[in-house]
Amino acid sequence: MAKYAVELKGVSKHFGPVVAVDTVSLSIGDGEFFSLLGPSGCGKTTTLRLIAGFELPTEGDVYIDGQLQGETPPYRRPVNTVFQNYALFPHMTVFQNVAFGLEMQKVSKEEIRQRVLAALEMVQLPGMENRKPAQLSGGQQQRVALARALVNHPKVLLLDEPLGALDLKLRKAMQLELKALQHRVGITFIYVTHDQEEALTMSERIAVMDRGQVLQVGTPEEIYEQPADRFVADFIGETNFLEGQVQERQAGEAEVVVDGVLTLYVPTPPLPPPTLGRMKGGGGNEAGGYCSHPAGENLPPPPAARPTSRAGSGAGSGLHRHRHALSGATHRQDHRDRASAER
Amino acid sequence: MAAQPRSRRETWRLLFLISPSLFWLVVFFLIPLIVVLAISFGQRGTYGGVRWDLTLENYARFFDPLYLRIFGRTLVIALTTTVICLLMGYPLAYFIATRPPRWRNTLLVLLMIPFWTNFLIRTYAWLLLLRDQGFVNAFWTGPLHAVFAQLALAVPLGIWEPFLQATSAPLTLFGTDGAIIIGLVYGWLPDMVLPCYAAVDRLDYSLVEAAQDLYANRLRSFLRVILPLTLSGIVAGSILVFIPSLGAYVTPDLLGGAKSIMIGNVIYSQFMSARDYPFGSAISFVLMAVMLVGTLIYFRLGRE
Secondary structure, three states: OOOEEEEEEEEEEEEOOEEEEEEEEEEEEOOOEEEEEOOOOOOHHHHHHHHHOOOOOOEEEEEEOOEEOOOOOHHHOOEEEEOOOOOOOOOOOHHHHHHHHHHHOOOOHHHHHHHHHHHHHHOOOOOOOOOOHHHOOHHHHHHHHHHHHHOOOOOEEEEEOOOOOOOHHHHHHHHHHHHHHHHHHOOEEEEEEOOHHHHHHHOOEEEEEEOOEEEEEEOHHHHHHOOOOHHHHHHOOOEOOOEEEEEEEEOOEEEEEEOOOEEEEEEOOOOOOOOOOEEEOOOOOOOOOOEOOOOOOOOOOOOOOOOOOOOOOOOOOOOOOOOOOOOOOOOOOOOOOOOOOOO | OOOOOOOHHHHHHHHHHHHHHHHHHHHHHHHHHHHHHHHHOOEEOOOOOEEOOOOOHHHHHHOOHHHHHHHHHHHHHHHHHHHHHHHHHHHHHHHHHOOOHHHHHHHHHHHHHHHHOOHHHHHHHHHHHHOOOOHHHHHHHHHHHHHHHHHHHHOOOOOHHHHHHHOOOOOOOOOOHHHHHHHHHHHHHHHHHHHHHHHHHHOOHHHHHHHHHOOOOHHHHHHHHHHHHHHHHHHHHHHHHHHHHHOOOHHHHHHOOOOOOOHHHHHHHHHHOOOOHHHHHHHHHHHHHHHHHHHHHHHHHHHO
16 A cells, blocks of 8 residues: 555646646645645646546656556546536436446446445435436436446545535535545545635645646645745635735744834744845745634634734634734834734 | 417418428429329320329339349448448548547538539549549559569569459449449438537537546447447438438449449339339339338437
């Protein structure tokens, strides 16, 4: 058993002059729920297709379960895909759709029957075997697509924005169902979405992508609390950006002055030589403001409580957005004073 | 799919709109059809007219072995033509449909250009190619024969003998069923390619990817997904080739010589030479009945 379920090493994909995927390296663990998150056109679907085998990399290597995939076609890779438009075979019944992969693997008829019916039970569609896809609702079709993929017990399940076509209520319900399913089945899920709430809700780790590059990989908390750059900070949550100047850098911390009146002390990871001067904030590297803070989730207290000027977090479920109050009442105007933290 | 016309006025308006087509169909199709049907029960008059002594004799006459044999050959030729058109046309359609959009239009135009030439002229062209003194045989007995002669001189072994023999005389291409089939395939190929192209174009390619994702190699994803979903195109194309091939008479007339005649030629000769309109009419109706049955069967098959 290899260390990682899926590994991408320096993978690039060019379509003529267009660079869809730019030197992406990822390591996805066994049994992990991993999401590729980003805006339209960022390369997340192409990355998924590179893993599935529908595209071959222009550069770099794709490994599944430790095996280099090279030019292996999709029908020889131990992965299955749930497509965005479900791609159910319209000329076959639900049963035949779900059984298709097993048939291709020459599984016996009795076993096929057993496994197909079990798969349909698992996605809560018992009794639908003899219907045709056209007779099903969107949500039902989506679950058939899921069953069709899972029945083959792949090492990795690839999901390409599977909930996109569903209404909000159903989508929320399916997010929880998928998460529970993944827990039960224990298969690695690689999930592509442009919906950050979806990714933050379901994933163990997320890779945020833009324009073909992976900008940050981390847990939802890490991405949320410590966005690696401006794009990530902007994309995730609702963010206020404060522009300031880095006055000083010490070990693990930078002193940033905003507008000459507010001093923030921002924890920074180890960096290449700092650049002084006017910089825009965004958290993480180069100082500055913070993203909105979700209340009600069990997040660790912010590192070195000092630098934040967050308004208090309240209890409550769901996301609760805070406006950063920089009122004179809460902070001293003297720029030498440290901003007081409020909780 | 329109809703039922609510008012009388709408009904009249609809009738008004379709009246030109209706007129054409009734006057130039339906009425002649009825006339032919009526004539088929009549008998040939002394000078070629119709004597109205109603009888079923004309239909009975058709079941003579002579005519049945011709009809049998017609069926075989039409079926062979359809199959060859399918084997050539479908891959071509698939190829064109899977090219980038820019190429597709160009390729389709290239396919259609020959068909802007008159059908008769194109068929004559085949005559020139296939006859004993035609282009193919000129090459066969000329340069090709010369090549083997040279090889025989250079490498004096007995193996060249059969080749030399074969290329010393012209091939009998013209005047055979084969020539008719070539002419028909050439004439009706676009009628197969275009419906197949439309069907392949309509295919959702993500279904093919889904099949491959589910462990079907290229052959099996073709047989299990692409073929069943493009079947409508195949059915349409086959009908569009089979029906005209059954009724062909110009092609067998030009390319078939005296011995290879099809039922279309028989009907033609009944009307033109023998002046036996009732018999010709009867054969026409039998032919139409066969076409109708064939089409119905094919539609049923296509729907499964």
